[in-house]
Amino acid sequence: MTVRNGRDYMVSPILKWPGGKFRLSRHVFDKIVEREEVYGEDWHVRTGQRYHEPFTGAGGMYLGFRKRGLLNSRKKTFLSDLSFHLSTTLEAIQGDSWTEVSGLLGGIKDDYLEALKTELEPRLRNGRPLEERFYYRKRKRFNELYDYIVNGSKSKPDVIEFAALMVFLNKVGYNGIWRVNSSGYYNVPEGESASYNNVHEHDKLREVHHALKDTVIHHRDWKESFRDVRRGDLVYLDPPYLPLEGSKGTFNQYSAVKFERRDHWLLASESARLVSKKGCRMIVSNHHTEEVVRLYSEAAEEESVRCDVYKIPKVHNVNRIGEGRVEINEALFFISNFT
The missing domain is CATH 3.40.50.150 (Vaccinia Virus protein VP39)
Known part of the structure; x- marks a missing residue:
């Protein structure tokens, strides 16, 4: 409490x-x-x-x-x-590496806000292919990490990045939806009116970390x-x-x-x-x-x-x-x- x-x-x-x-x-x-x-x-x-x-x-x-x-x-x-994505992320927040998840998430948020300065301009937003925009590049990276981890390459840096990206995509994706296809790949489009302020909440991450310390998390x-x-x-x-x-x-x-x-x-x-x-x-x-x-x-x-x-x-x-x-x-x- x-x-x-x-x-x-x-x-x-x-x-x-x-x-x-x-x-x-x-x-x-x-x-x-x-x-x-x-x-x-x-x-x-x-x-x-x-x-x-x-x-x-x-x-x-x-x-x-x-x-x-x-x-x-x-x-x-x-x-x-x-959900493999969910259990892997909760385990990362539960462990001592939660501070690294938080630090990386803060950097992702800053980079995203910087990218939006140009991506939100109508002439660039409409002319730039979706796959080149920040959100979709991070979504692609997240699915790549999913492949690495689910196939046994569970290195600590990969898991930390995976967890940070899941929080980012979860907060910025369209309408709060979480959806994966039959291959396990996250495929939600970018939200139009995302709340950028709550992408990185260090204090809440710390509180959830402490709450999860008394649990056993299973996929x-x-x-x-x-x-x-x-x-x-x-x-x-x-x-x-x-x-x-x-x-x-x-x-x-x-x-x-x-x-x-x-x-x-x-x-x-x-x-x-x-x-x-x-x-x-x-x-x-x-x-x-x-x-x-x-x-x-x-x-x-x-x-x-x-x-x-x-x-x-x-x-x-x-x-x-x-x-x-x-x-x-x-x-x-x-x-x-x-x-």
Whole structure:
């Protein structure tokens, strides 16, 4: 926890991530307090217990839980994600090389602002090939580094540059989107109205570094993560959201692997089974739709575990074909053996 001007300060994620749960963490914690007061249930992580996030993203829920005192165990927290880019970057920020990541990122920002002095001039912007502009040269370099690292050449300078470039591209890319193609190459175009001031945030990098020191970061899928879960542990699941019928705005590919409908049904089934067999506690977030509620409720009933669902006013604006932008509420599922 960080204190600024005499007040507690919430350490927020260093990356903008699709579907980030930093804001939602407050609602989840409120429900945890409510369940303790109404049912006498304890959803905190106590001594000897561990916390798991198999779909970590930028770590918004973990950072929110950590600040609010939900994680009270000295046991390590397990943060996992199938995005190689994300897990590699978080590991670099977690380690002692975070200062080098910050220094390089500051230099990239300065060079970018200098390049924009000419690139933003209409006569040059329209006449210069995209691949010659600063952003696209850095995007190309980032994808080259991805090839080097994913194929085993994990030299420290390459990882540091990779992490710094990921933060830069994440902040400057179009509309906060993070997208890779089937080969794992980042392919988001440059944003038109990027906020250049938050490209390099040294203090926030330091705060996130300290928050990540108590974690074990893995590049792996949720099935591998489930193997580490023990009795009494708390698991938070934030999978790519189930696509909405008729929607063209529900994105489900943050890594090179898509998360399909059949994956959602398998995840719901295995989650309920894990709670039943291991005696852990689980919180899941997704769209609040009839299909999603049925999916988790039926899975819990099949395993004879308790599943309570809450509708959280939201927050998501999804572009449905023929309807324009409509609001979709958030669903929170609390799955446990509590009676």
